[in-house]
Amino acid sequence: xxxxxxxxxxxxxxxxxxxxxxxxxxxxxxxxxxxxxxxxxxxxxxxxxxxxxxxxxxxxxxxxxxxxxxxxxxxxxxxxxxxxxxxxxxxxxxxxxxxxxxxxxxxxxxxxxxxxxxxxxxxxxxxxxxxxxxxxxxxxxxxxxxxxxxxxxxxxxxxxxxxxxxxxxxxxxxxxxxxxxxxxxxxxxxxxxxxxxxxxxxxxxxxxxxxxxxxxxxxxxxxxxxxxxxxxxxxxxxxxxxxxxxxxxxxxxxxxxxxxxxxxxxxxxxxxxxxxxxxxxxxxxxxxxxxxxxxxxx
Amino acid sequence: xxxxxxxxxxxxxxxxxxxxxxxxxxxxxxxxxxxxxxxxxxxxxxxxxxxxxxxxxxxxxxxxxxxxxxxxxxxxxxxxxxxxxxxxxxx
Numbered sequence: 037x038x039x040x041x042x043x044x045x046x047x048x049x050x051x052x053x054x055x056x057x058x059x060x061x062x063x064x065x066x067x068x069x070x071x072x073x074x075x076x077x078x079x080x081x082x083x084x085x086x087x088x089x090x091x092x093x094x095x096x097x098x099x100x101x102x103x104x105x106x107x108x109x110x111x112x113x114x115x116x117x118x119x120x121x122x123x124x125x126x127x128x129x130x131x132x133x134x135x136x137x138x139x140x141x142x143x144x145x146x147x148x149x150x151x152x153x154x155x156x157x158x159x160x161x162x163x164x165x166x167x168x169x170x171x172x173x174x175x176x177x178x179x180x181x182x183x184x185x186x187x188x189x190x191x192x193x194x195x196x197x198x199x200x201x202x203x204x205x206x207x208x209x210x211x212x213x214x215x216x217x218x219x220x221x222x223x224x225x226x227x228x229x230x231x232x233x234x235x236x237x238x239x240x241x242x243x244x245x246x247x248x249x250x251x252x253x254x255x256x257x258x259x260x261x262x263x264x265x266x267x268x269x270x271x272x273x274x275x276x277x278x279x280x281x282x283x284x285x286x287x288x289x290x291x292x293x294x295x296x297x298x299x300x301x302x303x304x305x306x307x308x309x310x311x312x313x314x315x316x317x318x319x320x321x322x323x324x325x326x327x328x329x330x331x332x333x334x
Numbered sequence: 335x336x337x338x339x340x341x342x343x344x345x346x347x348x349x350x351x352x353x354x355x356x357x358x359x360x361x362x363x364x365x366x367x368x369x370x371x372x373x374x375x376x377x378x379x380x381x382x383x384x385x386x387x388x389x390x391x392x393x394x395x396x397x398x399x400x401x402x403x404x405x406x407x408x409x410x411x412x413x414x415x416x417x418x419x420x421x422x423x424x425x
Contacts, residue, residue, distance in 0.1 A: 044352050051359040052398030058366075059391030062384035138380075 094172055095143045096136045103129040103152055109186045110178065113160035116193045117173035118214075123180055123200040129157055130179040136172030146171045195231075203238050215249075220256075232271070246271060250328070255281070264321040272328040279334055282315035286322045292329040348405050355394075355401040362394050 107129055112119055117134075124130075131150055137143040147162045161174045173194070180187075182202055189196045191211040198207060198218040207221040215231045218224065222239035232249040240262035244251055250271040258264065258281050266273055272292070287294050287310040300312040314321075323330050369383035 044356055048352055048355060048398065048402050051356070051363075052395060052402060055359065055362070055391050055394040055398065059388050059395060062388035062391065065381060065384055066388065 094136045094138065095140050096134055096172075097143050098132070098134045099148070100130065100132040101150060103131065103150070103157060105129075105152060105155075105157075106183045107152070107155055107157045107180075108183060109156040109188070110180055110184055111156060111158045111188045112176060112178065113190045114174055114176060114192070114194055115161060115163055117175045117191075118195045118197065119176045119178075119189050119191050120195075120197045121176075121178045121180060121187060121189065121199070121201075123182065123184070123202060125182075126179070127181050127183070129181065129184075131159060132177040132179075134175040135161065136174070138170040138172070142170040148174060206239070242266065250274070258283075258319050260318050262319055264319065264323075266322070267324040268328060269325070270327045271325065273323050273325050273330045275323070275330075275332050277332055277334065280315065282313075282318040283321035284313055284317040284319065286311045286320075287330050287332070288324050289328065289330050290326045292325060292327060294330045296332040297334050298332060348401075351401040351405070355397050358397055359394055362390055366390075 105128075110121065110129070112121070133148055135143065135146050135148060137146045145164070149158075149160055149162055151158045159176065159178070161171075163171055184205065186206045186208075187198060187201075188208045189198070189210070191214055193213045194211065195214040196209045196211050196216045196218075198209065198221070201218075201220050203220060204222040205220075206223045207218055207225070209216050209218065209224075209226045211228050211231060213230045214228065216226050216228050216233045216235070218226070218235045218237075221235065221237045223241045224235055224237045224239060225241075225243040226233050226235060227245045228249055229247045230249060231246070233244055233246050233251045234253065235244065236254040236256060238255075238257035240259040242253075242255065242258075242262075242264045244253065244266045246268040248270045249268065251266060251268050251273045253266075253275050255264070255275060255277045257278060260282070264283070266275070277298070281298075285296075285300065287296065289308045292308065294308065294310050296310060298314045300310065300314055301317075302310070302312040304311040323332075366383065366387050369386060370381075373381060373383040
């Protein structure tokens with residue numbers, strides 16, 4: 037005769053199934069928030085990439101503001117998240133941002149300061165010192181009119197992307213971790229600790245510096261009296277330079293090759309060093325890398 | 335053919351395994367509830383308590399399988415028989 041089932045025989049399978057269901061839920065949740073993702077930093081804007089705050093546990097709010105006035109200078113600082121600045125044919129500045137915080141309450145407290153001061157428009161998030169860092173990333177998408185003559189962007193973790201600008205706009209772009217991309221600039225100063233730099237410049241001075249990341253640029257023009265200084269520790273430097281440029285050139289790579297498409301009056305040439313003049317040699321032109329090749333092409 | 339004593343011993347082991355599983359599950363449930371409460375009272379966003387829930391949960395499911403689904407089959411018996419025969423040969 038078979039004995040009746042005990043409570044252990046009934047509850048055991050129930051507990052087992054419950055645990056399996058909880059484990060599956062935990063797995064799905066933890067994979068969804070991408071805890072091991074180590075790709076490009078914060079590129080969530082307009083679905084352009086992935087953001088570790090994209091999963092559950094983050095509230096977000098999108099705000100668009102309009103600023104009238106003939107601004108000449110744009111200063112934008114961010115801690116985490118992309119900075120995208122684009123020129124447009126309207127005569128006002130439009131600032132669109134998406135801010136993220138742990139809860140709706142923290143989202144309300146998370147302030148983005150946009151301050152017009154004379155001809156300068158200054159934008160930056162305010163991260164107040166609070167326990168457990170409830171504030172997340174901010175994605176900035178700023179549209180600027182042609183009156184803007186100078187852009188200064190500073191980011192800690194996130195890309196800087198400047199596009200659709202007229203020639204002659206002075207740019208100072210700095211990020212700790214993230215790519216810098218500028219389609220067209222006047223005088224340019226760009227610095228990245230960890231991230232590649234892509235640029236096109238036609239100004240007088242060019243100062244590009246990266247610790248770990250490739251530098252790729254187009255030099256479309258170089259005024260006499262200017263200077264070019266490009267350096268990276270780990271990464272190649274690839275430059276496309278306009279025909280007919282004059283340079284007092286010094287290219288040096290510790291452990292990489294050097295190639296140059298221009299006729300150089302050589303002063304010193306070694307496997308990893310090339311010093312000489314191109315054309316009249318009026319503009320100091322220095323490129324240095326520790327680990328990576330240097331190439332100059334037309 | 336198993337003797338009555340062997341059957342009783344085997345039944346005792348299975349019953350013990352089932353009771354162990356119930357105890358194991360109850361400890362797991364209590365700890366997870368406490369962690370979930372701590373998580374959600376101090377921080378309502380990221381559910382970090384799911385990490386231990388997942389890791390320990392896999393162990394609980396394995397325990398459930400061994401207690402209720404796979405309780406040792408003929409291979410185990412044959413291995414035991416072989417070991418006994420070896421011991422007898424050595425004597």
